[in-house]
Structure formats: structure tokens, C-alpha cells
Amino acid sequence: MSLLDFFRTTKPSTASAAKERLQIIVAERRQQGEALPAYLPQLKKDILEVLAKYVNADPNMVKISLEHSDDNLSVLELNVTLPDDDESA
Amino acid sequence: MARIIVVTSGKGGVGKTTSSAAIASGLALAGHKTAVIDFDIGLRNLDLILGCERRVVYDFVNVLNGEASLQQALIKDKRSENLFILPASQTRDKDALTMEGVQQVLSELDQLGFEFVICDSPAGIEHGAMMALYFADEAIITTNPEVSSVRDSDRILGILDAKSKRAEKGLEPVKQHLLITRYNPSRVDAGEMLSVDDILEILNIPLLGVIPESQSVLNASNKGVPVVFEEQADAGQAYQDAVARLVGEDKPMRYVKAEKKSLLKRIFGG
Ligand SMILES: Nc1ncnc2c1ncn2[C@@H]1O[C@H](COP(=O)(O)OP(=O)(O)OP(=O)(O)O)[C@@H](O)[C@H]1O
Ligand SMILES: [Mg+2]
Numbered sequence: 268m269s270l271l272d273f274f275r276t277t278k279p280s281t282a283s284a285a286k287e288r289l290q291i292i293v294a295e296r297r298q299q300g301e302a303l304p305a306y307l308p309q310l311k312k313d314i315l316e317v318l319a320k321y322v323n324a325d326p327n328m329v330k331i332s333l334e335h336s337d338d339n340l341s342v343l344e345l346n347v348t349l350p351d352d353d354e355s356a
Numbered sequence: 357m358a359r360i361i362v363v364t365s366g367k368g369g370v371g372k373t374t375s376s377a378a379i380a381s382g383l384a385l386a387g388h389k390t391a392v393i394d395f396d397i398g399l400r401n402l403d404l405i406l407g408c409e410r411r412v413v414y415d416f417v418n419v420l421n422g423e424a425s426l427q428q429a430l431i432k433d434k435r436s437e438n439l440f441i442l443p444a445s446q447t448r449d450k451d452a453l454t455m456e457g458v459q460q461v462l463s464e465l466d467q468l469g470f471e472f473v474i475c476d477s478p479a480g481i482e483h484g485a486m487m488a489l490y491f492a493d494e495a496i497i498t499t500n501p502e503v504s505s506v507r508d509s510d511r512i513l514g515i516l517d518a519k520s521k522r523a524e525k526g527l528e529p530v531k532q533h534l535l536i537t538r539y540n541p542s543r544v545d546a547g548e549m550l551s552v553d554d555i556l557e558i559l560n561i562p563l564l565g566v567i568p569e570s571q572s573v574l575n576a577s578n579k580g581v582p583v584v585f586e587e588q589a590d591a592g593q594a595y596q597d598a599v600a601r602l603v604g605e606d607k608p609m610r611y612v613k614a615e616k617k618s619l620l621k622r623i624f625g626g
Contacts, residue, residue, distance in 0.1 A: 280547030280548075281547065281548055282544065282547050282548060282549055282550050282551065282554065283547065285502075285503050285550055285554075286550060286554045286557070286558065288503065289503060289506050289507060289550075289558045290557070290558055292507060292510075293506075293507070293510045293558055293559070296510055296511070296514060297510075297514070305518075305523065305524050305526070306526060
């Protein structure tokens with residue numbers, strides 16, 4: 268620390284800028300869910316097969332997403348759009 | 357079962373090899389039978405840090421290609437009878453690292469009664485780094501208090517969660533440990549460097565240790581003696597603490613606060 272630094276009362280903190288920027292990119296990366304479990308495609312396929320027993324199943328009917336809202340909490344969201352009654356088998 | 361621990365980071369030059377050598381030596385000193393494997397094929401360095409470079413006869417790739425047995429290639433450390441080193445090859449290409457081959461070596465080490473297998477990963481997220489982390493039970497994420505290193509650590513955490521054997525087989529996830537290296541408390545105080553708390557808040561994984569930036573690391577590597585043997589040195593002690601935590605001991609963090617400087621020193625620098 269130099270003489271000047273010592274008497275300068277407010278130092279600009281580049282560390283806090285670094286922290287803010289990192290928090291944003293890390294949150295983005297974690298949301299994108301690079302960590303999607305490998306079983307998701309198979310799960311979707313199995314669900315479609317079961318559905319096909321009862322209705323005309325089409326791959327677009329099932330939407331699956333996984334969200335990590337917290338460290339210890341992941342939410343598996345399953346969205347099934349059923350066809351109109353007259354189309355059902 | 358042997359605990360397979362990868363020392364990884366994404367970013368290069370953050371202290372993976374230094375940490376692998378120090379932690380493997382520390383575990384061996386504490387009485388645990390430990391093997392340390394250099395996965396940095398083509399850029400062997402672990403042997404140099406451990407001071408056994410002149411005793412390398414066969415290497416990891418020789419074993420994978422069936423040109424030598426694992427026992428022939430393992431080098432017994434001259435300081436601890438519990439430590440064995442499997443050096444990387446210096447010449448051949450890393451395609452020799454196959455999933456089956458690596459698995460075979462790891463299971464042989466397990467059969468030989470090793471308690472710990474430390475895998476020193478190369479930098480990056482290419483084949484060598486993937487092979488080093490694939491079979492890991494635990495990962496030591498080596499991170500410098502600096503933006504690109506922290507970001508790369510987060511990338512590696514994502515890869516461990518998605519591409520490791522444990523992730524692919526739906527087993528319990530790879531246990532993550534954060535090791536912050538090259539930490540400089542006075543620069544943190546000056547607001548120039550991310551603090552331990554900042555990094556913990558960003559990455560949000562359990563802290564294994566904080567290793568200060570230290571001249572003793574360079575001295576140790578010059579001599580080929582892992583820095584844990586420098587018992588008086590700050591970095592040596594910080595690695596000892598990290599090793600103790602790895603085997604379940606509770607140790608307070610040392611060397612995370614700047615030393616109080618005298619007023620004169622503060623005014624005139626130094
Ligand atoms: N705590 C420390 N204090 C000072 N210097 C350090 C510290 N830790 C590591 N270094 C130095 O940083 C450099 C890189 O260390 P090391 O080779 O262990 O990194 P690495 O992550 O294995 O690199 P690579 O990605 O190339 O394999 C070396 O010169 C080493 O001496
Ligand atoms: Mg290295």
C-alpha cells in the first residue's frame with residue numbers, strides 16, 4: 268500500500284464488480300440446466316407409450332422441464348396436452 | 357472401496373498438480389494408502405512436483421496398452437511408504453485413455469487396497485479432463501480468486517452433474533469440495549480480489565480449504581518436495597488442514613485474514 272492509498276478513504280472495489288458479474292453468468296448457466304438428467308428423454312418416451320394406450324399420442328403432447336429452484340430442490344414439470352375428445356381412440 | 361477423487365478446475369495453471377501432490381502426500385503421511393495418477397498425458401509434471409522424475413520407467417499409457425503391469429508402473433514415493441505415483445506418458449497421445457482402460461486401472465488399485473486414488477486432471481474440458489473426472493466419487497474444484505477461474509469451476513460443476521459416471525448411472529452425485537488456491541488476503545481487503553465468502557456465495561459448494569499465495573509453493577516445486585512437507589510454511593499448513601478435513605476432521609480456516617501490518621509498513625509499503 269502506498270502513501271497515497273493510505274490516505275484515500277474510499278477505494279473502488281473491483282472485486283464487487285467481479286462478484287456481481289459472476290453471479291449473473293453462474294445463475295444463467297445453472298438455469299440452462301446443463302445438468303439435465305440423462306433419464307429425461309427415456310421418461311418422456313415411457314410416458315408417451317402409456318398415453319398411447321388411451322389416446323392418440325403425439326410426441327408434442329408431452330413437455331418435460333426440470334428446474335433447480337434451490338440447492339436441494341428440483342422441480343420436475345410435466346405438461347401433457349390432451350387431444351380433443353373426438354380424436355381420442 | 358477406494359475413494360476416487362479428481363482434482364479439477366477447467367482453467368489451466370490454477371494449482372491442480374500442486375494440490376494433487378500436496379493432498380496425496382498429506383493423506384499418505386496420515387497413514388492412508390494413496391495412489392496419485394497424472395492424467396495430463398503428454399505434459400507430465402506430477403512426477404517433477406513429487407521429485408520422482410528420474411525414477412519413471414513405465415507410465416499410465418504403458419499400462420493402458422498392456423505394455424507394463426500396474427505394479428511395474430507404480431512408483432513408490434521415497435518419503436512415504438503409503439504413497440504411489442502413476443506418471444503420465446510424456447510422448448504418446450491421449451487417445452490411449454479409454455473408458456475401459458481407466459476403469460480397469462482404478463479397479464486394480466481398489467483391489468490392491470488403496471484407500472484413496474487422487475486423479476490430477478489436465479486443464480480444459482477435453483477428453484483427458486473428462487476421463488479424469490468420469491469415475492470420480494468426489495471432486496476437488498481448484499479455484500483461484502479470479503473471474504475466469506470461478507466461471508470455469510462452475511462449468512466443471514455442471515459437467516460433473518451431467519457427464520460423470522455417477523450422473524449417467526443415476527447414482528448419488530459426485531461429492532464436491534471447493535479448494536481456493538493462491539489466495540491473497542491483503543488484496544481481498546483492498547477490494548481487488550474476490551473473497552472466500554464471495555466465491556462461496558457464487559459457487560455454493562462446501563469449502564475444503566483455502567491455500568494462500570505463497571513463495572513456499574515455488575520453493576517446494578524447485579526441490580521436488582510437495583509443499584505439505586514445509587511444515588512451517590503457510591501453504592503447507594493450509595494443505596495439511598485440507599487433508600484433515602477430507603478425512604472428516606474439523607479444522608478452522610487459517611491464513612484467510614491479512615496479517616496486521618505496522619503503521620510504518622502500511623505507510624511506506626511492503
Ligand atoms: N498457493 C500458491 N502460491 C504460489 N504459487 C502457486 C500456488 N499454487 C500454485 N502455484 C504456482 O502456480 C503454477 C501452476 O501450478 P500447477 O502446475 O499446480 O497448476 P495446474 O492447475 O496443475 O496447471 P495445468 O492446468 O497446466 O495442469 C506453478 O508455477 C505453481 O508453483
Ligand atoms: Mg497440472
